[in-house]
Amino acid sequence: MIFLYTDFGREGPYMGQMEAVLRRAADVPVITLLADAPAFDVRGNAYLLAAYTRDVQPDDVVLCIVDPGVGTERHALVMRADGRWFVGPDNGLMSIVARRAARCDLWRITWRPENLSASFHGRDLFAPIAALLAKAGLNAAGDKLLSVNAEAIQRPAYTDQYAAIITFDRYGNAITGLDVSTVDPRAMITCAGHLISPAATFGAVPEGQVFWYGNSSGLVEIAVNQGNARQLLNLQAGMALRIEPKAMP
Amino acid sequence: MIFLYTDFGREGPYMGQMEAVLRRAADVPVITLLADAPAFDVRGNAYLLAAYTRDVQPDDVVLCIVDPGVGTERHALVMRADGRWFVGPDNGLMSIVARRAARCDLWRITWRPENLSASFHGRDLFAPIAALLAKAGLNAAGDKLLSVNAEAIQRPAYTDQYAAIITFDRYGNAITGLDVSTVDPRAMITCAGHLISPAATFGAVPEGQVFWYGNSSGLVEIAVNQGNARQLLNLQAGMALRIEPKAMP
Amino acid sequence: MIFLYTDFGREGPYMGQMEAVLRRAADVPVITLLADAPAFDVRGNAYLLAAYTRDVQPDDVVLCIVDPGVGTERHALVMRADGRWFVGPDNGLMSIVARRAARCDLWRITWRPENLSASFHGRDLFAPIAALLAKAGLNAAGDKLLSVNAEAIQRPAYTDQYAAIITFDRYGNAITGLDVSTVDPRAMITCAGHLISPAATFGAVPEGQVFWYGNSSGLVEIAVNQGNARQLLNLQAGMALRIEPKAMP
Numbered sequence: 001m002i003f004l005y006t007d008f009g010r011e012g013p014y015m016g017q018m019e020a021v022l023r024r025a026a027d028v029p030v031i032t033l034l035a036d037a038p039a040f041d042v043r044g045n046a047y048l049l050a051a052y053t054r055d056v057q058p059d060d061v062v063l064c065i066v067d068p069g070v071g072t073e074r075h076a077l078v079m080r081a082d083g084r085w086f087v088g089p090d091n092g093l094m095s096i097v098a099r100r101a102a103r104c105d106l107w108r109i110t111w112r113p114e115n116l117s118a119s120f121h122g123r124d125l126f127a128p129i130a131a132l133l134a135k136a137g138l139n140a141a142g143d144k145l146l147s148v149n150a151e152a153i154q155r156p157a158y159t160d161q162y163a164a165i166i167t168f169d170r171y172g173n174a175i176t177g178l179d180v181s182t183v184d185p186r187a188m189i190t191c192a193g194h195l196i197s198p199a200a201t202f203g204a205v206p207e208g209q210v211f212w213y214g215n216s217s218g219l220v221e222i223a224v225n226q227g228n229a230r231q232l233l234n235l236q237a238g239m240a241l242r243i244e245p246k247a248m249p
Numbered sequence: 250m251i252f253l254y255t256d257f258g259r260e261g262p263y264m265g266q267m268e269a270v271l272r273r274a275a276d277v278p279v280i281t282l283l284a285d286a287p288a289f290d291v292r293g294n295a296y297l298l299a300a301y302t303r304d305v306q307p308d309d310v311v312l313c314i315v316d317p318g319v320g321t322e323r324h325a326l327v328m329r330a331d332g333r334w335f336v337g338p339d340n341g342l343m344s345i346v347a348r349r350a351a352r353c354d355l356w357r358i359t360w361r362p363e364n365l366s367a368s369f370h371g372r373d374l375f376a377p378i379a380a381l382l383a384k385a386g387l388n389a390a391g392d393k394l395l396s397v398n399a400e401a402i403q404r405p406a407y408t409d410q411y412a413a414i415i416t417f418d419r420y421g422n423a424i425t426g427l428d429v430s431t432v433d434p435r436a437m438i439t440c441a442g443h444l445i446s447p448a449a450t451f452g453a454v455p456e457g458q459v460f461w462y463g464n465s466s467g468l469v470e471i472a473v474n475q476g477n478a479r480q481l482l483n484l485q486a487g488m489a490l491r492i493e494p495k496a497m498p
Numbered sequence: 499m500i501f502l503y504t505d506f507g508r509e510g511p512y513m514g515q516m517e518a519v520l521r522r523a524a525d526v527p528v529i530t531l532l533a534d535a536p537a538f539d540v541r542g543n544a545y546l547l548a549a550y551t552r553d554v555q556p557d558d559v560v561l562c563i564v565d566p567g568v569g570t571e572r573h574a575l576v577m578r579a580d581g582r583w584f585v586g587p588d589n590g591l592m593s594i595v596a597r598r599a600a601r602c603d604l605w606r607i608t609w610r611p612e613n614l615s616a617s618f619h620g621r622d623l624f625a626p627i628a629a630l631l632a633k634a635g636l637n638a639a640g641d642k643l644l645s646v647n648a649e650a651i652q653r654p655a656y657t658d659q660y661a662a663i664i665t666f667d668r669y670g671n672a673i674t675g676l677d678v679s680t681v682d683p684r685a686m687i688t689c690a691g692h693l694i695s696p697a698a699t700f701g702a703v704p705e706g707q708v709f710w711y712g713n714s715s716g717l718v719e720i721a722v723n724q725g726n727a728r729q730l731l732n733l734q735a736g737m738a739l740r741i742e743p744k745a746m747p
Contacts, residue, residue, distance in 0.1 A: 001272065003265070009668030010259060010508060013550045013715065016501070016531040020553070023499065023527045029272045033265040039669060040724050052262045055269070068724055072701030118699035120714030170258030171288060201367035203321030216369030217262065226289055226317055250521065252514070259508060278521045282514040301511045304518070419507030420537060450616035452570030465618030466511065475538050475566055 002030045002134050003056060005049055005064040006122065007037040018063075018123045025131035033062070037167075038237060040068045043158055044166035046096040047177035051217040053097065058083025059137065063130040065122040066093055076109035076125055077153060078133070078145055085137075087130045089121070092156040099160070106153055111144030163241040165191070165222070172228030173221050174235050180214030186247040189220070192239050196222060197248060251279045251383050252305060254298055254313040255371065256286040267312075267372045274380035282311070286416075287486060289317045292407055293415035295345040296426035300466040302346065307332025308386065312379040314371040315342055325358035325374055326402060327382070327394055334386075336379045338370070341405040348409070355402055360393030412490040414440070414471070421477030422470050423484050429463030435496040438469070441488050445471060446497060500528045500632050501554060503547055503562040504620065505535040516561075516621045523629035531560070535665075536735060538566045541656055542664035544594040545675035549715040551595065556581025557635065561628040563620040564591055574607035574623055575651060576631070576643055583635075585628045587619070590654040597658070604651055609642030661739040663689070663720070670726030671719050672733050678712030684745040687718070690737050694720060695746060 002022055008014035015035055022030050033052055037045050045066045053062050067074075067089040075090035081101035086094050090108070098104045109129055116124045132141035162177025169175065174191075183189075189196045189212050199211035202225045210229060215221040220241070222229050229235060251271055257263035264284055271279050282301055286294050294315045302311050316323075316338040324339035330350035335343050339357075347353045358378055365373045381390035411426025418424065423440075432438075438445045438461050448460035451474045459478060464470040469490070471478050478484060500520055506512035513533055520528050531550055535543050543564045551560050565572075565587040573588040579599035584592050588606075596602045607627055614622050630639035660675025667673065672689075681687075687694045687710050697709035700723045708727060713719040718739070720727050727733060 001269065003269070011534050012665075012667040012673075013532050014667075016529050017550075017553070017714075019529050020499065020501070020531075023529065024555075031265050031268050031272065033269075034262050036260050036668075052266075055266070057273075069701050070699065117714040118711065123714065167261075169261040169263075170285075175261075201319065203318050213367065216266075216366040216372065250518065252518070280514050280517050280521065282518075283511050285509050301515075304515070306522075416510075418510040418512075419534075424510075450568065452567050462616065465515075465615040465621065 001028055001057075001060045002026070002130055003033040003053070003060065003062045004030065005034045005037060005052065005062055007039045007045070007066045008035060008122070010035045014120070014122070017120075018127050021123055021127040022131050025128060026134045028134045037066050039066075041166070041237070042066055042068065042092050043156070044162065044164075044177060044237070046093055046158060047162045048166055048175070049093060050096040050100055051179075051219050053084065054218065056084045059085070061085040061087060061130045061134045063122070063126055064088040064093055065126060067091065067121065070119055070121055075153070076121070078107040078109060078129065078141070080105045085130070085133045087126050087133065090154050092154045092158070095153075095155050095158060098150075098153075098155070104150065106148050106150060107145035108148050108152070109144060110146045163243070165235055165237050165239045165241070167237055168230045168235070171223070172230035173215075173223040174229055175215065176220045176222070176241055178220040178241060180218055180220050183220060183243060184247050188244040188246065188248060189222075190242040190244060191222060192233055192235055194233050195244070202226070250277055250306075250309045251275070251379055252282040252302070252309065252311045253279065254283045254286060254301065254311055256288045256294070256315045257284060257371070259284045263369070263371070266369075267376050270372055270376040271380050274377060275383045277383045286315050288315075290415070290486070291315055291317065291341050292405070293411065293413075293426060293486070295342055295407060296411045297415055297424070298342060299345040299349055300428075300468050302333065303467065305333045308334070310334040310336060310379045310383045312371070312375055313337040313342055314375060316340065316370065319368055319370055324402070325370070327356040327358060327378065327390070329354045334379075334382045336375050336382065339403050341403045341407070344404050344407060347399075347402070347404070353399065355397050355399060356394035357397050357401070358393060359395045412492070414484055414486050414488045414490070416486060417479045417484070420472070421479035422464075422472040423478055424464065425469045425471070425490055427469040427490060429467055429469050432469060432492060433496050437493040437495065437497060438471075439491045439493060440471060441482055441484055443482050444493070451475070499526055499555075499558045500524070500628055501531040501551070501558065501560045502528065503532045503535060503550065503560055505537045505543070505564045506533060506620070508533045512618070512620070516625050519621055519625040520629050523626060524632045526632045535564050537564075539664070539735070540564055540566065540590050541654070542660065542662075542675060542735070544591055544656060545660045546664055546673070547591060548594040548598055549677075549717050551582065552716065554582045557583070559583040559585060559628045559632045561620070561624055562586040562591055563624060565589065565619065568617055568619055573651070574619070576605040576607060576627065576639070578603045583628075583631045585624050585631065588652050590652045590656070593653050593656060596648075596651075596653070602648065604646050604648060605643035606646050606650075607642060608644045661741070663733055663735050663737045663739070665735060666728045666733070669721070670728035671713075671721040672727055673713065674718045674720070674739055676718040676739060678716055678718050681718060681741060682745050686742040686744065686746060687720075688740040688742060689720060690731055690733055692731050693742070700724070
């Protein structure tokens with residue numbers, strides 16, 4: 001399978017044009033994992049990408065493109081992390097996946113297509129490589145890649161966890177870069193001046209109550225039962241979370 | 250085929266994660282019938298689900314999840330209605346389909362996955378069952394289900410028809426829960442203080458004119474030719490429709 | 499492959515219902531090329547359709563439906579342009595593709611389905627024909643079509659190029675109907691009172707700077723590096739572009 005993780009949005013022809021390239025080259029399912037990744041925010045996306053690809057299986061391919069620097073100098077990267085392939089720009093986006101992987105190998109894409117648009121490397125450069133990897137791994141794509149060592153890629157000084165709001169879902173729930181397994185389940189969390197208690201999930205609190213919980217991708221999320229946390233608490237992407245020293249009794 | 254009917258939205262990883270589970274387990278097309286079902290509104294969705302699954306074929310599977318009570322006590326349900334499979338929470342969502350079916354059989358899902366997240370039963374519990382049903386019906390899923398009788402499920406006191414606005418489409422057309430076959434084609438309809446005449450379709454009235462018609466799913470819809478009924482008439486979900494006693498001449 | 503080009507939006511059941519018809523009838527990939535085509539704007543869509551289907555391969559099918567006149571008198575059309583099939587309403591939408599094709603053949607769809615809804619010919623009339631063409635071309639669909647000559651279709655008096663904003667993408671970039679190959683790469687362009695310089699792509703200008711460039715579909719696009727041109731310049735669909743006589747030195 002090929003998974004798409006992008007900030008292209010579902011508007012416009014971008015996802016369809018990329019899918020057409022993939023489906024022409026490889027007869028495998030193409031699944032849009034995320035099309036509305038927060039635009040321009042490479043750091044936030046690095047944590048989301050790690051969380052959303054936990055269940056990707058060995059030999060599956062993740063085409064991950066959040067690339068504010070398209071058209072400038074940055075390498076094109078293939079990473080194999082615990083068996084899963086990642087294809088995308090070398091700008092830090094894959095760095096949290098890399099850090100958390102038990103085994104991680106890296107290649108630069110040295111191949112360039114005949115027609116490379118200035119703004120859509122996802123379709124022209126990365127998708128053809130992803131399709132080859134999905135078909136037959138290095139056997140198919142190896143001659144277009146150059147093996148590099150772990151120091152050769154961008155590893156921004158990101159912290160292990162990102163205690164901030166990265167994005168919101170349809171319901172206004174605030175998704176953070178904080179792995180729930182690193183947080184005391186009884187901890188109180190402060191965000192935007194609000195002190196927020198934990199709960200197991202939506203149905204565990206009264207309608208309209210604010211709470212935080214470990215969401216289905218393993219991240220701390222701030223939510224309101226049958227309400228909109230973003231609007232109610234006036235939350236914005238980038239706002240920091242503080243885990244309070246005193247947990248609930 | 251497997252059809253998805255959810256209120257998850259296309260934003261975020263929810264639809265993609267669910268599709269990945271389905272495609273891994275069953276090699277059948279997965280089609281998103283509705284991803285933006287009105288959130289929290291189980292009643293309205295019960296009527297929409299019935300209208301939008303009229304053309305689903307026997308042995309196809311509808312994974313239908315509008316589940317404001319996820320994580321609280323409610324059963325997980327499999328329903329076979331006139332040959333079509335429905336999988337989702339037992340909260341009334343399937344009750345209009347059940348009522349209108351000539352034959353309807355019911356099962357509770359007794360199986361629980363090893364890893365069941367608190368908030369995403371669509372991916373963890375319902376999707377694996379839907380995939381098994383799509384592959385081989387009860388032969389594949391039977392040992393994970395318990396047959397129950399018709400009285401064992403939630404049947405809220407919904408009326409046969411729902412004379413109210415449930416949701417809007419991209420153009421601002423207002424979609425109601427009123428089966429057009431139950432309405433005199435010449436009836437005048439009042440909504441939000443406006444008296445609205447019928448028309449066969451958009452092209453049958455002048456640009457900018459308000460009308461109601463039987464939409465392509467068989468529901469009464471309020472629309473404006475090349476305009477936006479929601480904005481023009483200041484319509485909101487939940488507003489009631491009244492069918493006037495005097496029809497057009 | 500079948501490509502969908504529509505203004506239905508991804509909201510509601512429209513795309514899913516159409517895809518279900520296609521997938522039932524033909525076992526080929528169905529790719530959504532554009533679901534948010536500018537509503538009602540047949541002229542703008544004629545240029546977008548031409549740009550977005552440049553890479554469609556011979557024998558692939560484009561189901562293209564922007565049909566404000568659905569339900570009124572207009573013919574249903576099949577066009578073969580340089581090997582690619584186009585299926586949709588005869589309202590001018592295909593006219594720019596037709597004009598630019600080296601070879602172009604035309605048919606009217608004379609077949610009518612048993613159940614033809616008044617408002618959704620995409621699902622009921624055009625999709626079944628598209629599926630037949632994808633399966634076996636004229637061998638499958640020929641008895642439902644009537645060959646017509648080039649003069650028999652709508653050819654509105656559109657100019658060869660459309661120097662105006664047609665739509666915006668997720669980032670607020672303004673997409674025009676101007677083929678970049680017809681414009682001096684050093685030309686200055688005026689739009690909405692702003693004089694705009696060219697650049698190769700986003701990374702080639704400082705953050706926040708306005709520029710125009712040839713986008714990945716070959717159209718002139720007005721953009722801001724890591725910013726939103728639509729908001730920054732207060733742009734709207736329909737605004738004209740003027741190519742200034744004096745280019746950059």
